Amino acid sequence: MSVPSIAIEKALEPNFQEQEFVHSVYNDIASHFSQTRYKPWPIVEDFLKTRPDYSIGLDVGCGNGKYLGVNEKLYMIGTDRSDGLITCGHEISKGQYNVGVADGLNLPHENGKFDFAISIAVIHHFANEDRRIEAIRHILSKLRKGGELLVYCWALEQENSRRGYKDGDEQDILIPWVLQKKQEKKPKVKKQRKSKKTAIENQLDSLDLKATEPKADEMEETKIEEEKVQDEQKAKEEQTKYRYYHLYKKGELHENAIKAGGSVVREGYEKDNWWCVIKNE
Amino acid sequence: MKFLTTNFVKCAIKTCDSSLEAFPLQYSECELVQEEQEFNPEFICHMLDRLDWQAVIKVAKDLGNTSLPPNKPEDIDPIMEDSQAILRDLHTLLVETRIVEGKMICRNCEHIYYIKNSIPNFLLPPHLC
Ligand SMILES: C[S@@+](CC[C@H](N)C(=O)[O-])C[C@H]1O[C@@H](n2cnc3c(N)ncnc32)[C@H](O)[C@@H]1O
Ligand SMILES: [Zn+2]
Numbered sequence: 001m002s003v004p005s006i007a008i009e010k011a012l013e014p015n016f017q018e019q020e021f022v023h024s025v026y027n028d029i030a031s032h033f034s035q036t037r038y039k040p041w042p043i044v045e046d047f048l049k050t051r052p053d054y055s056i057g058l059d060v061g062c063g064n065g066k067y068l069g070v071n072e073k074l075y076m077i078g079t080d081r082s083d084g085l086i087t088c089g090h091e092i093s094k095g096q097y098n099v100g101v102a103d104g105l106n107l108p109h110e111n112g113k114f115d116f117a118i119s120i121a122v123i124h125h126f127a128n129e130d131r132r133i134e135a136i137r138h139i140l141s142k143l144r145k146g147g148e149l150l151v152y153c154w155a156l157e158q159e160n161s162r163r164g165y166k167d168g169d170e171q172d173i174l175i176p177w178v179l180q181k182k183q184e185k186k187p188k189v190k191k192q193r194k195s196k197k198t199a200i201e202n203q204l205d206s207l208d209l210k211a212t213e214p215k216a217d218e219m220e221e222t223k224i225e226e227e228k229v230q231d232e233q234k235a236k237e238e239q240t241k242y243r244y245y246h247l248y249k250k251g252e253l254h255e256n257a258i259k260a261g262g263s264v265v266r267e268g269y270e271k272d273n274w275w276c277v278i279k280n281e
Numbered sequence: 282m283k284f285l286t287t288n289f290v291k292c293a294i295k296t297c298d299s300s301l302e303a304f305p306l307q308y309s310e311c312e313l314v315q316e317e318q319e320f321n322p323e324f325i326c327h328m329l330d331r332l333d334w335q336a337v338i339k340v341a342k343d344l345g346n347t348s349l350p351p352n353k354p355e356d357i358d359p360i361m362e363d364s365q366a367i368l369r370d371l372h373t374l375l376v377e378t379r380i381v382e383g384k385m386i387c388r389n390c391e392h393i394y395y396i397k398n399s400i401p402n403f404l405l406p407p408h409l410c
Contacts, residue, residue: 101402106405
């Protein structure tokens with residue numbers, strides 16, 4: 001709780017920024033993050049429960065799939081960039097959720113096919129406004145005419161004022177996620193740590209390297225991936241990971257929705273988030 | 282991945298959007314499991330409305346099942362006994378049959394997607410995004 005958020009370096013390459021500060025972080029924190037995600041937010045729950053029976057829908061960036069089982073009379077497909085979180089969802093539901101790994105800007109579905117979609121706390125992870133608008137437009141393209149999309153994005157104006165809004169505040173920031181030490185009770189033999197650097201130091205190191213030469217160390221990344229799997233236990237020691245967010249100002253999501261070619265049928269603010277129901281016209 | 286889902290996924294590459302070949306994907310080298318699931322005739326009946334039947338036939342054929350009727354069953358009423366039998370068969374195919382391992386190939390661009398541990402992966406390499 002005491003770790004502060006920090007501003008993100010400007011003008012990073014968008015794909016690189018999302019890979020480093022969104023996708024790889026969600027995979028690293030997947031199992032821990034998943035444990036914190038089980039309670040549906042009331043407005044999302046209500047949206048799902050008021051869809052006509054046997055409607056078909058999408059959950060884009062579904063995480064561990066916590067919304068996929070809210071209304072059993074719907075057929076929903078959930079996709080997410082993080083295979084770690086998708087695997088959590090598959091396991092939590094004992095294979096009942098329909099999930100797949102996919103990118104929100106390249107969805108594997110036919111256009112015009114679905115009755116509705118939700119995308120909860122996802123769009124704010126895209127690196128710039130064009131991509132955020134494109135993401136909304138892309139999801140809308142999968143809906144039939146008149147289909148509705150519920151979007152939630154984190155607000156700059158946060159009630160409890162940990163990050164209370166002042167005009168001119170930084171909207172593009174890195175938010176810390178502190179991985180807890182250990183989740184299981186059995187004592188484990190501690191392995192030696194290979195690096196004493198903190199996660200953010202590592203990220204900043206790799207940032208300098210990769211920002212100039214993004215392709216150079218793909219091999220290195222694969223290696224790191226493998227180590228990560230082997231050392232899952234180690235990853236549970238205390239570490240801080242930083243996720244990139246664009247915090248939405250009042251009215252901004254509405255504007256994005258219009259630019260994406262949709263029309264806003266309902267909107268509001270809930271739990272530090274701005275939300276809009278966007279209709280595919 | 283349930284058989285039913287094959288009716289709702291296609292190639293993720295944008296240039297394949299306009300191709301009629303990109304849906305359904307071609308299923309190859311698939312390992313299947315049958316797993317008993319609660320039978321909900323209403324659900325199957327409503328899904329039937331939404332299914333692209335030609336795609337169901339194609340995928341079933343990829344997976345070695347050539348016994349489906351050429352046209353979508355019509356006038357299905359979950360209360361009628363002969364409808365019940367059809368719905369049960371469809372339930373077995375659509376909901377109880379899962380692909381746990383295998384390949385999904387786009388018939389247009391030939392890109393191969395993989396299903397592992399029952400989870401399909403549609404992420405594209407950077408040059409195809
Ligand atoms: C804050 S979580 C929300 C998860 C879930 N919607 C929920 O409400 O619990 C954000 C999710 O967005 C996913 N995500 C981020 N960028 C994405 C992208 N480009 N395509 C698909 N998913 C993405 C992350 O992997 C993560 O699961
Ligand atoms: Zn294709």
